[in-house]
Amino acid sequence: MEAESWYVWTLIAGMAAIAFFTRAVFILPGSHLRLPPTAERVLRYAPAAALMAIVVPDIAMAHGVFSISIENPRFVGGLVAFALAVSTRSILATIVGGMLALTLVRQFTG
Amino acid sequence: MQREQISALREGALASAALLVGIVPWGIVAGVAMVSAGLSQAQAVAMSVLVFAGTAQLAVLPLLIAKAPLWVMVATALVVNLRYVIYSAVLAPHFEHLPRPWRVLLSYITVDGVFALFAARFQPDDGNRHKHWYFLGGSLVMWCAWQLASWIGIFAGAMIPAEWSLEFASTLGLIALLIPLLFDRAVVWGALAAGGVALIAAKLPLNLGLLAAIAVGVAVGLAVARLGPRKEEGRV
Numbered sequence: 001m002e003a004e005s006w007y008v009w010t011l012i013a014g015m016a017a018i019a020f021f022t023r024a025v026f027i028l029p030g031s032h033l034r035l036p037p038t039a040e041r042v043l044r045y046a047p048a049a050a051l052m053a054i055v056v057p058d059i060a061m062a063h064g065v066f067s068i069s070i071e072n073p074r075f076v077g078g079l080v081a082f083a084l085a086v087s088t089r090s091i092l093a094t095i096v097g098g099m100l101a102l103t104l105v106r107q108f109t110g
Numbered sequence: 111m112q113r114e115q116i117s118a119l120r121e122g123a124l125a126s127a128a129l130l131v132g133i134v135p136w137g138i139v140a141g142v143a144m145v146s147a148g149l150s151q152a153q154a155v156a157m158s159v160l161v162f163a164g165t166a167q168l169a170v171l172p173l174l175i176a177k178a179p180l181w182v183m184v185a186t187a188l189v190v191n192l193r194y195v196i197y198s199a200v201l202a203p204h205f206e207h208l209p210r211p212w213r214v215l216l217s218y219i220t221v222d223g224v225f226a227l228f229a230a231r232f233q234p235d236d237g238n239r240h241k242h243w244y245f246l247g248g249s250l251v252m253w254c255a256w257q258l259a260s261w262i263g264i265f266a267g268a269m270i271p272a273e274w275s276l277e278f279a280s281t282l283g284l285i286a287l288l289i290p291l292l293f294d295r296a297v298v299w300g301a302l303a304a305g306g307v308a309l310i311a312a313k314l315p316l317n318l319g320l321l322a323a324i325a326v327g328v329a330v331g332l333a334v335a336r337l338g339p340r341k342e343e344g345r346v
Contacts, residue, residue: 007180008153014184015170016160020195026202028210029252035199041335042328043192048291049327050189053283053320056305057312058172058281066309074278081285091286092135098207098282099128102275 071109077102122224122247129223133164133252134259136283140164140190140331141263142270143280147171151264158260162218162253165287166190171280173320182320189324201245203234208242216245221256224248295338300331 035043060068068075081095081098088094111119137158144154144167161167166187173183197220205213227248232241270276292298304327310320 003126005150005153008149008174011170011174011180011183012153012157012160013156014180015157015163015187017165018188019161019163019166019194020218022188022191023220024200025195027205027213027217027220029202035196038161038332040196041332043196044210045300045328045331046189046192046324047165048288048297049134049324049331050186050320051165051288052305053292053308053323053327054169054172054186055281055284057308057319061312064312069231074281075179077278078281078285079122079315081125081282081324082289083288085289089290091132091139091283094277095135095139098285099274099276102278104332107152 070105073102073105073109076105114240115243118243119247122227122244122249123251125227125244126224126248126251129227129252130255132223133255136164136286137256137259138263138266139279139283140167141260141265142267142276143168143171143263143283144260145264145267146270146272146277147174147280149174151268154264155261158257158264161187161195162221162256163187163191164256165284168280168287169285171277175277182318185321193222194220197222200229201225204228204232204245205242212242216242216249219246219249219253221249221252224252236302245282294335296331296335299334300327300329303327303330 054076059074060066060072062072062074070076077098080101081094083096084097085089140158141154144157144221145151145211149157169186169190173186198217201216201220205216224245228241228245231244232238267276284300288301292301304323306323307326308319308323311322313319314322
């Protein structure tokens with residue numbers, strides 16, 4: 001499933017600009033600008049909210065329909081990954097455990 | 111280079127070596143996930159070099175697979191990268207005396223782990239004239255490790271059959287990255303609200319549900335933070 005080429009290249013260029021701009025915004029002007037506390041709090045909550053908003057639909061929906069059941073391999077894999085992430089704090093254990101759970105459920109639900 | 115600069119560079123590199131355990135498997139996963147999501151090998155290599163922001167890279171992949179519009183993916187990358195704005199504000203006074211090419215380089219190469227090491231070790235007014243070498247040393251180790259690990263993933267990923275669904279590894283990787291971000295009650299409630307709204311609003315066109323979810327998540331986080339302390343007092 002090769003993604004369309006110009007679309008991906010534009011995405012890469014946009015992300016490269018974003019990645020540089022967010023890191024350089026205070027370092028490059030080299031001034032003593034300070035973040036107001038409210039702005040800092042928004043900046044702290046946004047990434048966690050964004051990640052959760054990407055992850056939840058990805059694991060709790062199957063074929064565009066709400067599906068939280070033991071028969072949805074991605075849901076089970078996601079839950080196992082959450083449990084492992086909390087208990088081990090290891091990226092590797094989280095990913096390996098989640099993929100194993102996904103594969104096992106697929107074997108049983110065929 | 112002076113001896114102090116070399117020793118600061120080496121010190122930073124050694125300190126960040128402890129972070130390799132985390133970044134290497136994560137880089138391999140990002141490499142595999144990029145090609146599983148449909149990027150060519152050249153595109154995947156370009157992304158890992160030019161973007162060099164693993165969380166943002168992993169975050170856009172599920173959206174790319176779902177054929178989300180470009181602006182939604184770029185907006186998502188921006189939101190996930192907002193933490194760098196905080197890092198940038200903290201680092202700016204340390205680096206303000208440096209020439210512009212240095213500041214460009216240090217901006218491009220900033221990553222979470224080295225930022226944390228650096229911020230814990232140096233103060234803006236500590237008069238240390240070689241601390242940017244420490245930052246550079248640590249960052250270079252992370253950059254090389256990230257690129258090598260990504261390339262391993264990119265070239266190995268092309269050989270892994272699609273039935274294995276390895277693109278799901280990007281979602282699992284996001285879960286691993288999400289947990290350490292949940293450092294207080296307000297963030298947890300904000301994230302839960304965002305997850306709920308994303309689910310309810312999943313059918314909105316142009317993936318607006320995602321952006322709505324982030325907005326609601328931030329609002330809930332701010333509200334909980336404001337109400338939180340008073341409630342605690344009430345209970346005690």
